[in-house]
Amino acid sequence: MLRIKLLLLSSLFSVITFAQWQPVGEKIKTRWSSQIDVNNVLPEYPRPLMERSEWMILNGLWNYAILPVGKPAPSAFDGKILVPFAVESSLSGVQKNVGKANELWYEREFTIPSKWKNNRVLLHFGAVDWKTDVWVNDVKVGRHTGGYTPFSFEITTALKNGSNKLIVKVWDPTNDGYQPRGKQVNKPEGIWYTPVTGIWQTVWLEPVPDKFITQVKTTPNIDINILNIEVATNNFSASDRIEVKVMDGSKVVATAQSINHLPVEIVMPDQVKLWSPDSPFLYDLEISLWSGTKQIDKVKSYAAMRKYSIKRDENGIVRLQLNNKNLFQFGPLDQGWWPDGLYTAPTDEALKFDIQKTKDFGFNMIRKHVKVEPARWYTYCDRLGMIVWQDMPSGDGGPQWQPHQYFSGLEWLRSPESEANFRKEWKEIIDFLYSNPCIGVWVPFNEAWGQFKTKEIVEWTKEYDPSRLVNPASGGNHYPVGDMLDLHNYPNPALYLYDAQRVTVLGEYGGIGWAVKGHLWEPDRNWGYVQFNSAKEVTDEYVKYAEQLMNLIQHGFSAAVYTQTTDVEVEVNGLMTYDREIIKMDESRVKQINQKICNILKN
Secondary structure, eight states, rough: OOOHHHHHHHHHHHHHHHOEEEEESSSSOOOOOOOTTTTTSSSOOOOTTTTOOOOOEOOOOOOEEEETOOOOOSSOOOOEEEEEEEESSSTTTTOOOOTTTTTEEEEEEEOOGGGGSSSEEEESOOOESSEEEEETTEEEEEEESSSSSEEEOOOOOOSSSSSEEEEEEEEGGGGSSHHHHHHSSSSSSBBBBBOOEEEOOOOEEEEEEEEEEEEEEEEEETTTEEEEEEEEEEEOTTTTEEEEEEEEEEEEEEEEOOOOOEEEEEEOOOOOOOOSSSSOOOEEEEEEEEETTEEEEEOOOOOOOBBEEEEEETSEEEEEETTTTEEEEEEEEEOOOOOHHHHHHHHHHHHHHHHHHHHHHTTTTTESOOOOHHHHHHHHHHTTTTTEEEOOOOOSSOOOOTTBOOOSSSSOOHHHHHHHHHHHHHHHHHHHHOOTEEEEEEEOOEEEEEEHHHHHHHHHHHHHHHSSSEEETTTTTSSSSSSSSEOOSSSOOOOOOOOOOSSSEEEEEOOOEOOOSSSSSSSSOOBBBBEEEEHHHHHHHHHHHHHHHHHHHHTTTEEEEOOOSSSTTTTTSSBBBSSSHHHHHHHHHHHHHHHHHTTOOOO
């Protein structure tokens, strides 16, 4: 009888909780939105590159309020919001705009598990757009600016026994500020989309010992068969030692140790397994921090042996190489937007879906366009074998765009505040993604938007991470710096500039549109660079462009990016509809021609 009563109470609680939240608005939604459990939202471990055994997700229903800038914390709230979905999204249960004149407040309570009592406690945010202030039990614990990278605060001394109160305040000026924002605007239209304000990635707690590992940075060198691992800690002493075990499945294949803050250099097995799109092999890592004979902290991670480089081929054309072999990199422009969650995929299954479909289409690369994804997205690219070109999210103003010639005018200058913020956020993005094997190319600028001090920014990027290639400005403005000359041309491929000293790539083309009724963000205003009315028509056009591209590869192109993975709001030029329900082309024909392109330079 007691069990029946408990089940009834649990069911009643679920009904009451659901009544406090449901997706709002009349726009199309994905099938995953109906799978959301408000008591278990995005429960997966959020940091696969540095995993501990204990953690607690704080996603779920929080209180929220929208108040004018400068007001104190609210004494009463406007209602419930489902974290981690942005307040403008359907899945937040709110769908309200905030704007630069207002601040978004969040509140919730949490209890620390009793078994954590002898640990320090870290409060983690996957990403919050844009300026975040955090209090625990009315004690200010931290501030962060930047909308795309994880951050954390130690909150141990602010905690109390029993219930703890967490308050978060967010301010985001969207396109009224200088900060990186990607495609967000206050008035969406055309290629510009709905704002994303506030918490949009997982919030979680983690217990750590007094002395703990804070960062793991892995750098492979396949030419000398060494895996270099830098491990940072919060407090390192001379007696501390870092130990790394490299695993192939359950088998330990290599071990190494270091002291005195030195990197751990691991000599890999002679028959090392290389990572590639065809064979995305990952070695598991066990990383331990020792003080004398006592293991203080341990994390799990993974790494891959692979190399991104360029080299001139037998015809004198500079080519992209993976693992010292020519590889034509070909993939879609992936903007990472969702009709129900905006920046946030409804579920982890949804997050993986776009990558898996890209693989199914026969591509070997994704250009992640002016957005940064949650850590788990990059781990799926690592596991599935997708090379990623990572854009810096664009922001602020920009100079005149001259895509068809090398830029001859004066470079645009940001304000000192804007420049400092760009440098800070770009460094944080590189630090965040450095150890993901999938990252092959950094792209600091796109189509001159926010472009400034190009030579300086590109040279800094190249020096800061010499293990990757740098595409200085996708689509221009063009300067003879970095590793690539990147052309954009719509709708068909075109090779109108060529650089004999660098790799020449087609950073965007395509945009073949089809407005599929019943799967549209809006019934009208839909557009593509060219428009068709059936799967056969768009597939025929896609294949026609692909055949043109194959011809241009022989004349100098070494990579290409097709626009785009999915429809996004009123853009209808996706391989799939915005709700991911309809694949708009003949998948087998697309895969066949894509595989020919990806394999065209292989020996």
